[in-house]
Amino acid sequence: MSVDEAGTAHGNDGADEPGWEVDPDDESGAAVVASVGRQLKAWREAAGMRAGEFGAAIGYGEDLVYKVEGGRRIPRPEFLDKADKALGAGGKLAMFKKEMAEVRYPKKVRDLARMEARAVEISVFSCHGVHGLLQTEEHARVLLEARQPAYSQDEVERGVSARIGRRSVFEREPAPTLSFVQEEASLRRPIGGRAALRNQLQRLLDVGRLRNVSLQVMPLSCETHPGIGSDIEVLKFGDGSAVGRSGGAFNGRPVSDPKQLRILELRYGMIRAQALTPRESLAFIEQVLGET
Template identity: 70%
Template sequence: MTVEADTDRLKSEADEPGWEVDPDDEWGVAVITTVGRQLKLRREAVGMRAAEFGTVVGYGEDMVYKIEGGKRIPRREYLDKADEALDAGGLIAAAWEDVKKVRYPKKVRELGKLEAKAVEIGVYECNIVAGLLQTPEHARAVIEAAQPPYSPDDVERMVAARLARRSVFERSPAPALSFVLEEGVLRRPIGGTMAWRQQLERLLEVGRLHNVVLQVMPMNCETHSGMDGRIELLKFADGTAVGRADGAFSGRPTSDPKHLRILDLRYGTIRAQALSPRESLAFIEQLLGET
């Protein structure tokens, strides 16, 4: 890729939605404001004007001012190029670890922190493919289908946040993960045929991992203990846990031992009623062949 093409790409990316700072996210605002202030101080310390700096990093002068003013979330490429241009020795580039989290909604960040610490995660999902299992195309189709519709900026922010949670599959030691999905959900081609084939292939890929148990709840089951809705259970190394269910405790997260026992019972019963892991993977393979 030529320098001109690379510069045009960065300028184009700078205008994409999903990189605005959420004014209601106090932590996010603080991070981006601090990073922007440091960028400005370092730029001025080396005697470089905003326009000149923008040329060096491949962005327009207006975008430089937005980032330095804490109005725009800088991309990783921007921070890397700024680090090099300002001879920061990696200090600016290192800010990406905090900056990238600002794109994610506050609730998703909190959920991601819990998932990152959990040694066991169990999810029963009745209306969609569980977020941890979604492909980028499927996640976008699901989020864009919401009514009233989200803004393009919010869609990009939510897609990025959902995909970031998939890092749970890369953890070492690996957590024990189990999922129960409804057959009806697996027959609904959200996003179109190609996107849906990719989603089914992703389910097969994840379902074959040594630390993952993936099950399908068949439509012809005569007894179903998951009619009240979604259930999620997270258990931690210290013996504590947190759970949430649509049809229990006002849908709010709970750590109450009595509540957790109820959720554990419901989830365990649902797993017993679903197809076995082997039968479930065979069923998904069959669906993929029919798609």
């Protein structure tokens, strides 16, 4: 029995599960969910099935069916797969799984993920914590739960899903060139406890050993460098365009002007030069892991 079917058997069909609510402030995302809901309803009615009958056929409650069809609930991938099969849609409903997965992300994260998915080169300096692309699920969850004012559990789950979803950048073919510089302090703060820190350090080692990834550590022994106090991120695309952002430049807004990008690239280049080499950095992370 699946998790969803088990939930139905116990009077909980997943309708209240965090992370699948529609964000009312995300107009574009809500419109996509509403469109898919209308298509589900049209297929159900064309099949001559009532909402309760349809829900029973796919292992979900009638209330959840109405919420999905009304655009008030993001359908899970399993929901779409079962609906497609039950209604004989031939893949026309299951094909929306990718769009529904993306809609779970906050809009600004969706935009960032789309840019990362297009980039052929990504360069990142993270001065305060482990960069989102490098975080474990546990690390991301603890950070989001610590936010103030406190996020709702639904917002936490959507945020975790977004960060984990962005990892697909490591699986792309052809692989982009990825460069990360992390401050040593971010490797030592036990976010979520010692066991969680060990998992996070192992994640850094796994990523740092990928052939298309350069991972460097900025040691605390480096007294000063151009990135103190502000992150830097530069994304370059196949058509020669680029976009960059830094909290310490241009009021933190994204920039694409070549002159402004050169400033960010100059700072990033100096940061890399002052950091440990990739080989030294992996050895350093292994040392910290052994001490943790």
